[in-house]
Amino acid sequence: MCLYRYSDYKFNASLFNLGILRVGTLYDFRRAEHEKGIQDDLEGKKTLTKMVPSWNEIQNTRKSSIISPEGQKVDVYLHEGPGGQTYGAFKTGGCKLSNLSVKREINSKDCFVLCFSWHNSSDVSNCLGGANSCLRIDDTNSFINEVTIALNTCIPVYFLGLKKVIYKSRIEVWNSRNLGTNPLFIKDKSFEEQKEVRAIWLPKISANFARVNLKINPVVLANKNLGKFCSLSSSLFKIYNQRL
Template sequence: MDMTSFYRYSAKKYNDALLALGNVRIGTLHDFRNEEHKKGIADVNEGKKTVSHIIKYANSDDGPSIHFDAIEKFGAIGRNKDSSILLENVHLSRDFSFPDCYIHCASQLYSSETMAQFEGSDSCVEIFDVLGFYNRLTETLGTVQPVRLHTVQKVFYMEREERWDGKTWGVHPALIKEPVFSPQVEVRAIWIPVLAGNISPVVINDVGLIRYCRSKKIPQ
């Protein structure tokens, strides 16, 4: 993905703390479900999705079919390859709820429309060296909680019920947000905890992060 610059829209006191102290709050996936967060951040369905497949009609005597691949993939019924199976009006589904993980969010877009998506935001910081910033942040977070950087990737704005593509389980649940949030053009860094157990948001002060950031004028 494009790693040119990311943008952090926030209240000025928080962005000032980032530029002066390297102050960063790293949230967690499940904490974003908390409705007490401000508009644009809270999402009760964070990390959740459903994958489904509909079979109107399928007969095993007609030969190989995505539908019979589906009943095996979804674990719907056992299948004897030598037996004939007739399926009609079958709806298969599987729910996903991704385990808690650490999340840091930013935006790929510098615009007033994007800034307006985040309640209480009146300032902007540009992360102009994305790789440097997240490599450093990974090291610093690791001193608090052993983690593995899973990805730095754009968010997909889509419904949380996804049709099975015939091969995989589709988009990572932690990278899905409802289409109403699409003006945010969000990107996420995701870290997986190495150790088992509950996790909670972490606030880091690391002046080594400052070199990768700079203040940006409010977009007009």
């Protein structure tokens, strides 16, 4: 699959001719000073929600009993929440507590992100402020492998994958099995025209330790092999292979 990188011509020319590439970070994309189509303060975030079911459904779940401070027996019907916690509804003295919702805020660890589009169109460039050239990645696998090698000379990372972005709400009903769609690949529908594909690299120390979220900054790579896998467009949609 060929991918497309829309950017200012000087940056795409530097990548094509010299192998110079800036790789951003998830948290950096949240900064307000980025141009239209790039900045998104909700990058890597989403909310999981779960409703406590109706009372009839509740009574079919796991039941437990507790004694209130007044010595009264209270029946509690337990559920597992989106954070792995147990919550429940209870009935005592003729009163019922149900029809509640619980939620969990998901905030991804900071990681390196490289964005492309799977579509070559003026509609994509119009979504990205300052984009006046298009670089085509002809050999995506080799390009990503070279970026991974170059990143590992700066900081040890794991390559987490190259996937199309899903354009949807960041509020997601919990499926009662896992955390659902990875928020690293979720964007609001207002970005849908970008038709984005993104590659993700996570620092190994962050991946190996659950409580560690390593602070990282965008890096500028210089790997002359990167340009070998690309074609540069002098105007947005006219591809040519001739070196400048």
